[in-house]
Amino acid sequence: MDTGMSFRRWGFGWGPFDDVDLFSEPSETQTDTLSQIIRAARAEEPDADGCVLFGNLKGTVVGLRYYTGVVNRGEMVGLVREPQNPYDSNAVKVTNIYGNQVGHIKKELAAAMAYMMDRSLAKVEGVVHTGVNNPFSMPVMLSFWGKEEDRNTVMKHMASRGYKLNPGSPTGGSLALYGTSASSYKKGVTVPLTAEELKNAFDNLFDGLMESKDGEKEAVESVATALLPHQKQALSWMCARENKDALPPCWEKRGELYYNSLTCFSAKEPPGRVRGGILADDMGLGKTLTTIALILTNFHKGKPLPVEKCEEQLSPCKAKSKPAQISKLEESSRADSNPGASRSSDLMTTEVIDIDAEDVVVVEDEPQKGKSKKKKNPTKRKPRKEDPVLFEDLDFAAALSGSTPAVGAKKKKTAVKTNPEQSVESSVTVNTDDDLSARTTLIICPLSVLSNWLDQFKQHMNPDVKLNIYLYYGPDRNRNKKFLSSQDVVITTYNVLSTDFANKGPLNEISWLRVVLDEGHVVRNPNAQMSKAVLELKAQRRWILSGTPIQNSVKDLWMLLAFLRLKPFDAREWWNRVIQRPVLQGDRDGLKNLQNLVKCITLRRTKNSEVNGRRVVSLPEKTVFVEQVELSQQEREEYELARNEGRRTIGRYVAEGSVLKNYADVLAILMRLRQYCCHSDLLPKTSSDLGPAATPAELRECLIEKLRLVLASGSDEECCVCLDSLVLPVITHCAHVFCRPCIAQVIGNEQDKARCPLCRSEIKTSELVEFPPEGMEQEKNVSSESWRTSSKIQALMGNLLRLQSEDNNIKCLVVSQFTRFLTILETPLRQHGFRFVRFDGSMSRQKRTQVIEEFQSSAAGGPTIMLLSLKAGGVGLNLTAASRVFLMDPAWNPATEEQCIDRCHRLGQNRKVVVTKFIVKNSVEENMVKIQRKKQDLVEKAFGLPSTNKKTSRIDDIRALMEL
DNA sequence: ACCGCCGGGTGCC
């Protein structure tokens, strides 16, 4: 019986992307199984989601008595083509979750199925409903899935062989049947989730993962930094996850058997445990520190990592270690990275080897070079294979580990006993598979945080503790397996890992004690080399650290669960079938199952989480003031003129019920009013009424101008087709804005007479207008001669000058939605001699980082003000150098303002944050603020209210804004 | 498998 074999191949060592060499091994009967799996995995790669259910069919599994695979009532089985079968090239074998063969599909049916499976016309899935009642064969319910366009072919083909597919039940009952366990089956019809509910649930998937994860654990002594309560909690949880023999989620022990409640699979052998999980704490909560604590605290069986204390009697070894190397490390760590945290390097005995700045520089072309500028001296010593010092360390490490005593050093007598029979080589190579011999934690991180890890080890470890950390990076990295597996910690980057994987480097051969993926969400595309490399790493324990575990979708999660080897979902087939497809199709139980899986292996706290009733992190206070601005008489007159005209127009639209039809116009009017509130130069000089468009070119100009208005209006316009924010926005001749793909689809569907979804005018693909490729053309020069001030500018300048006189160390963010306003503001700032920088969406990546560095730097003479465009930069934008925020104009969406404020009110902020919102009295701005409040209330009261009334509420908004 | 099928043994009742 080759169960053992198939178990290993499929159940454990299996990734859908096993080494391709396996294809060509003719001696293996399972080769084709594997290639089949790979092919299947590839075939369904991009859009397995697009599959629809063709129908169901009852079939027979035969040959049960020849195999050991067992199935239970209701268990799902896998169907795998077996073209190399010597008896029948159409063979389709039936397997259970572990990949153990259960039997074959009866040959006539197999022939029909093979035809379609081989041509990727259909995927077939099976469930055994009846359980086994004889030792020879059993019925199986097969469901056929595929692309809609292949449905006919499949049905015909099956019919021609005498098989008629029964339709799946209309409510997507296939889900109830196959998606989940018996529970949903009994319930029968359930209402599928709406896209919105799904998105919501998904956004919150990682929320509230704190329950019953309390219990704190102190770090071992060698961790110098005292852990905060939430970090102790995390440590306790992580240790438990590594040490406890808990079954993976959805598995339970039933008598002698291990049972999976989602697939109804059971087996005598326990499923592989997930020793590890996802630590998904928010940025800044100390994932790195917690991980360091874990490494030091939980070596084996809850015992700490044996590390050498550098005390007197052991001083010989200390003397022989190389202090020069650590000092290099100190140099290369950025000065600003850990203010006040630097320890004297003399005391620092952490053994960090081969951290040469030039290594960091040479290899990758990442834009990170700035950090390690010291290229000059390439004479720094690097370990080589035969470096005696390394062997010394290695002896030392092995000796300390206790379980694999190594031969004593040639030169020194370690205080710890040695075993003279064993050579150094054998002591290290032996039994890397043995649980107790694995010593090393491998940390994989993006290059950008590599130095951070080193800093943090240095910062958080007790100075008298000696830890072997090896930075596996750079062209001269030591590829010696023995050497690497004798380290306590090896740190490398994703890039190195994947290049090494391609070149068959050592990383994938070593049996690690623990592998840590830092910023684990960067591994997402399962086809990428990097992912394959990551999935193949051999380790007892696996961890993913990530502040943002979910970036896009359910799909991304697979990679994480597969890395953790969460049985059986590390196999794509089972993941797709049991989780991904049900969830994407809105199956509630599918979602529940997913939530449950994630919950069991994830710990996530945000900066708002509480431990023992106290905030996990305490941020300095934040105060928001509204400063009312009075318009000057002239400004007021201009404003009122525009307002009255706008009110008339919009009033007419409201009366006609044509607000939405003229939405672009309405927005333009509101926009103009908002611009008046800031500065009249913001208004487009060429008043671009969409009047009688004389020439097509003029019309086009007008439309582009409108499109710009809509986009610049900051109203978070969404495409009314996809109800999401605009992607590749285009404007129709009737002046409505959509995503290009969305409207193209609408036009495509309606063929000859496509109509605008908003106003039913005829629209054509050829008439869609988008931004000219040059995009935003330059600002109209506001020459300093013609420059005028405005009431709002006066208000701002007054604040800035006062602040400067009070404390000229304080830095400010001056925020507007109008980048042209920012430009106008530059003039008075210059006039008053303020040093400022500007950050907006139009800047190149390089420029952005430069500006941020400049602004964040505390160097004397640096900028104290940043002109910031409201939505520029993602949530990651860190502007903690600033503690004052001036919001020049209100945003439609209060959350946008909050996000903006959070760029400085976040971890790392030491001062109180004061926010000033300028609001022009008696204007649209005031009304906008009222609406903001109303919306905030709504959000707080009713959570995730349906979006059905979006349009009407929008019209109401507009009426409120114009006081109509 | 308390089946179906195959093929050898057998041959009135």
Place this chain on the structure above:
DNA sequence: ACCGCCGGGTGCC
């Protein structure tokens, strides 16, 4: 006896 019938051997693909 170039059939039918009986009963044992056998059994996935």
